[in-house]
Each structure stands twice: as C-alpha cells, then as structure tokens.
Amino acid sequence: GIQVEQSPPDLILQEGANSTLRCNFSDSVNNLQWFHQNPWGQLINLFYIPSGTKQNGRLSATTVATERYSLLYISSSQTTDSGVYFCAGDYKLSFGAGTTVTVRA
Amino acid sequence: NAGVTQTPKFRVLKTGQSMTLLCAQDMNHEYMYWYRQDPGMGLRLIHYSVGEGTTAKGEVPDGYNVSRLKKQNFLLGLESAAPSQTSVYFCASSFRRDSSYEQYFGPGTRLTVT
Numbered sequence: 038g039i040q041v042e043q044s045p046p047d048l049i050l051q052e053g054a055n056s057t058l059r060c061n062f063s064d065s066v067n068n069l070q071w072f073h074q075n076p077w078g079q080l081i082n083l084f085y086i087p088s089g090t091k092q093n094g095r096l097s098a099t100t101v102a103t104e105r106y107s108l109l110y111i112s113s114s115q116t117t118d119s120g121v122y123f124c125a126g127d128y129k130l131s132f133g134a135g136t137t138v139t140v141r142a
Numbered sequence: 143n144a145g146v147t148q149t150p151k152f153r154v155l156k157t158g159q160s161m162t163l164l165c166a167q168d169m170n171h172e173y174m175y176w177y178r179q180d181p182g183m184g185l186r187l188i189h190y191s192v193g194e195g196t197t198a199k200g201e202v203p204d205g206y207n208v209s210r211l212k213k214q215n216f217l218l219g220l221e222s223a224a225p226s227q228t229s230v231y232f233c234a235s236s237f238r239r240d241s242s243y244e245q246y247f248g249p250g251t252r253l254t255v256t
Contacts, residue, residue: 038201041184068242068243068244070244070245072247078230078249078250078252079249079250080232080247080250082244082245082246082247085242085244087242123184123185125184125185128173128236128238128243129175129187129190129200130175130177130185130187130234130245131187132184132185132186133184134182134183134184135183135184
C-alpha cells in the first residue's frame with residue numbers, strides 16, 4: 038500500500054501564529070483528505086483535495102499531485118485548533134501518523 | 143441526516159468473548175469501511191465493502207469478520223477477543239463519484255479487552 042509521511046510530528050504554537058503541515062506520499066494518489074481529530078477523538082473532515090488549492094476560513098490546503106505532497110496551512114491559530122491532524126490518501130485511505138498541534142493561549 | 147453512527151460507544155470484553163459492532167449510514171453511500179486506531183497512530187483499515195453483499199480485506203483483517211447485508215449497515219465481528227484488539231474502532235462511508243471517494247467517519251467505539 039501507499040506510505041504516508043507527515044511532518045512535523047509535533048507542533049507547539051502561540052495563539053495567533055501561522056503554521057504549515059506537510060504530507061508526502063510514496064506513490065500518486067487520486068483521493069486525498071485532511072482530517073482534524075479533536076481532543077475528544079472525533080474525526081472531522083477538513084478538505085477533500087486530490088489536487089489544487091482550497092480554503093475554508095483560516096485553513097487552506099494545497100496538493101501537488103505530480104510531486105506527491107500536500108500542505109495544510111493554519112493561519113491565526115486558536116486554542117480550538119489543538120488536536121491531531123491527519124492526511125490520508127487512496128480510496129482505502131492510507132493514513133499518516135499525524136501531526137499533534139498544541140496551541141497555547 | 144445523522145450521517146454515520148456507531149453502536150456501542152464503549153465496551154469492555156474479557157479475552158475470548160465475542161461481540162459485534164454496528165455501523166449505520168443514512169447517506170446512501172455505496173462504500174463502507176472499518177478502521178482501528180491505536181494510541182499515537184493513524185487509522186488502519188480492517189475490512190471494507192464496495193456494495194451490499196460484498197466485503198474485502200484491508201491492511202489488518204486477522205481476528206475480525208464483517209457483513210454487509212443491507213446497504214446502510216456494516217457489521218464488524220470479533221469472534222474471540224484478544225487484548226491486542228483493544229483499540230478505538232471507526233466506521234466510515236463514501237460514495238463513488240468521478241473517482242472521488244471522500245470518506246465520512248462515525249464517532250468511534252472504544253473497545254477494551256481484558
């Protein structure tokens with residue numbers, strides 16, 4: 038199956054800071070999603086983004102399919118952004134190990 | 143729409159006991175999936191189904207069985223639970239539209255095997 042590598046593994050931010058999370062894939066994927074797992078364990082769909090750029094409020098994502106990576110941008114971070122961010126690809130969703138984000142007030 | 147629901151939310155089993163986890167979706171999705179998540183890790187696919195009456199193995203299928211008798215339901219069974227099956231189990235569903243398989247997840251079932 039496809040291998041998914043996420044970086045960084047951990048990120049500590051001061052409220053209001055911006056950050057970029059990266060996801061690399063071992064092979065091309067035509068199905069890519071970003072999720073946020075909140076502290077209660079719920080998985081929330083952030084983006085379905087097999088290619089191109091999308092924005093949703095303070096979050097945006099870019100996938101460069103030909104180079105097998107995707108980026109998630111968090112701007113003006115808030116404490117509610119804390120949690121684990123996962124990217125996953127392929128129709129059976131191979132998951133990365135996640136980036137744990139902690140936003141401090 | 144309730145989306146994807148899972149029953150039960152929590153369960154404690156003793157080694158060797160059996161149980162069934164129920165997943166239901168009301169979005170008329172063709173595809174359904176069962177994943178497990180262990181501490182500090184991403185999700186791993188156990189089994190999936192591409193339609194009513196069909197099932198297939200995922201990355202970690204050993205010790206589990208599944209059934210998809212109705213389009214809206216996907217059942218995950220543990221015949222003889224082992225401590226290694228202690229995990230959080232997530233169900234997901236997706237449609238297939240123009241090579242898109244965007245998945246939507248249920249709230250999870252936390253299972254402890256003692």
